[in-house]
């Protein structure tokens with residue numbers, strides 16, 4: 158699509174684009190993280206879009222379960238080959254975001270890239286990396302991360318798969334003792350992988366040392382047949398991601414060499430002596446790494462959905478605002494703006510907090526190299542909280558975008574259903590959100606109780622700021638609103654801690670008191686993480702060196718985000734005195750003003766996300782807005798339309814219709 162050729166474009170969209178009052182390319186650079194990154198992303202995307210190998214012969218929705226897998230594996234393999242091509246010079250691990258949309262519904266090689274290779278990097282010692290890293294980077298071996306079992310996903314300490322060390326032959330014996338110990342879910346495990354990292358309970362010298370990672374060959378490297386002692390398969394259709402082969406795995410006393418235990422952090426020596434790690438949660442490092450990546454991935458899903466919903470809302474006309482007048486664009490309805498525009502604001506909130514989290518991760522990783530684990534709890538808390546809020550915000554945001562598109566949003570060809578199923582899974586995987594938020598709450602209560610002790614953890618330093626509990630600001634600057642978020646979080650933590658303490662004082666064990674307060678604790682964790690996101694949003698926009706137009710747009714979006722979230726949880730702000738009922742009413746009014754200010758820029762802002770039509774894959778969201786023709790053309794691809802009268806008519810309907818004669 159030639160974006161300069163207005164003649165091919167829907168007239169509403171032409172008019173919307175003419176209203177743009179900021180530099181779109183500049184905003185695109187901010188979204189990408191700089192000019193160079195924009196250029197690189199575009200180059201990769203061009204490479205993919207212009208390659209006919211990525212086209213599907215028929216829409217995936219009409220393929221069988223087997224064909225969907227096979228078709229996606231074909232494209233995934235081609236993608237890996239293409240990006241490994243020395244001439245293109247692209248490092249897939251750096252540019253994973255640029256690939257969004259090229260593979261449609263769960264890439265069978267995704268966990269190889271996002272977890273197996275990172276597990277080798279983060280958990281294997283240098284000799285082990287020598288042995289497996291190069292081979293996995295060159296895709297000579299394909300792996301997955303097999304942790305979850307039928308009986309346990311959340312409670313990692315409850316895993317049942319055993320790795321028992323036998324010093325006589327220097328081997329571990331891997332065994333699945335019960336049906337509930339069967340590994341269940343790992344992406345690519347069913348049919349694709351020939352290796353995996355298995356999390357199993359380590360037994361040596363008669364003692365269990367808890368879950369540890371082991372690298373295990375699953376299939377013969379020549380024949381791809383599963384090895385003796387190993388049972389493998391695929392777990393069947395899911396809500397989404399159905400072109401992946403999520404799998405199951407059982408071990409029958411399967412032996413692996415001692416050196417297959419990933420030994421960067423803890424070791425088992427030849428005689429079976431266990432050497433413990435610097436921090437006993439270092440073996441959970443792969444999960445933490447992926448949680449950080451999920452925040453960025455969620456922002457990308459939301460960019461897709463909101464691009465579709467915004468462009469469609471500009472093209473779609475329905476009903477009337479002024480009686481008797483022509484039907485308006487649905488984007489003119491304030492309720493439609495309230496659906497779509499806060500989701501645009503949310504995209505930037507997620508982008509900026511993802512960047513801030515990645516910086517913290519890099520500095521914690523650097524410290525870990527020097528043996529310093531002090532900031533690991535802080536990173537665990539932040540990555541858990543942001544993974545949880547980004548996945549739930551993005552899932553809800555995508556669903557709102559689907560609803561904003563009315564009936565057509567329910568069609569597969571809108572690409573909203575698949576965007577939804579590909580996002581909501583992130584609420585569950587890599588740590589179910591409620592569970593992760595309770596981990597954040599645990600950290601908050603602990604930090605609150607240790608006020609006065611220097612921990613170096615900056616995200617919770619505000620908990621010591623008791624004076625702010627009393628101070629209610631009457632100013633409405635963005636900074637003041639961020640302060641209100643802080644007050645709300647602090648007050649919830651103080652309330653939860655007091656409630657916990659009261660129950661304990663009444664004689665309850667701490668863990669029962671914890672469970673009894675856990676709805677409130679969840680709110681604490683959400684409020685704390687929301688405060689973090691709001692603070693990063695405000696600081697990033699405030700310090701941004703940008704043209705006036707771009708800065709204005711981002712300032713309005715940031716303000717909308719702050720007010721939107723205050724109105725969603727206004728009870729918490731009222732309860733702690735951070736805001737008065739009158740303040741809330743004023744802010745609600747201002748939110749409507751902001752929707753009106755941002756409405757003329759909405760199409761241009763989503764244009765700045767710069768998602769090529771070929772990747773957006775949506776009849777409703779294309780650049781040119783030619784929605785109705787595309788919907789019609791896609792419908793014609795239904796196999797039921799190959800004949801006027803389907804066979805099923807003769808088999809079932811005709812006999813029924815004639816039976817009463």
Ligand SMILES: CCCCCCCC/C=C\CCCC(=O)SCCNC(=O)CCNC(=O)[C@H](O)C(C)(C)COP(=O)(O)OP(=O)(O)OC[C@H]1O[C@@H](n2cnc3c(N)ncnc32)[C@H](O)[C@@H]1OP(=O)(O)O
Nearest residue numbers: 271310311312313438441444450451454533537586587588
């Ligand atoms: C790169 C881009 C990628 C983007 C897209 C990715 C797509 C990938 C596709 C699919 C991937 C899906 C893969 C998976 O789902 S893999 C399986 C993931 N499983 C989980 O996440 C399980 C969740 N459960 C846990 O993590 C843990 O069990 C737990 C909930 C954290 C509890 O652990 P445990 O019972 O051991 O711990 P306690 O609650 O008793 O806490 C004890 C103390 O340890 C601290 N802790 C816990 N975890 C960590 C950690 N990771 N780091 C540091 N500290 C940790 C905890 O806070 C306690 O501390 P305290 O001081 O309070 O005692």
Ligand SMILES: Cc1cc2nc3c(=O)[nH]c(=O)nc-3n(C[C@H](O)[C@H](O)[C@H](O)COP(=O)(O)OP(=O)(O)OC[C@H]3O[C@@H](n4cnc5c(N)ncnc54)[C@H](O)[C@@H]3O)c2cc1C
Nearest residue numbers: 302303304305309310311342343344582586587588589591
């Ligand atoms: C698409 C997809 C891909 C996946 N890929 C992989 C993979 O590659 N590798 C892998 O190992 N796993 C994978 N998983 C598994 C995933 O990590 C687990 O499903 C996830 O960790 C949740 O665990 P669970 O299923 O046991 O849920 P459960 O823990 O049984 O959760 C069920 C309910 O119990 C609640 N609950 C559980 N514990 C607590 C608690 N302590 N406090 C309060 N409430 C609690 C939860 O909040 C939830 O409401 C994948 C899952 C999905 C959906």
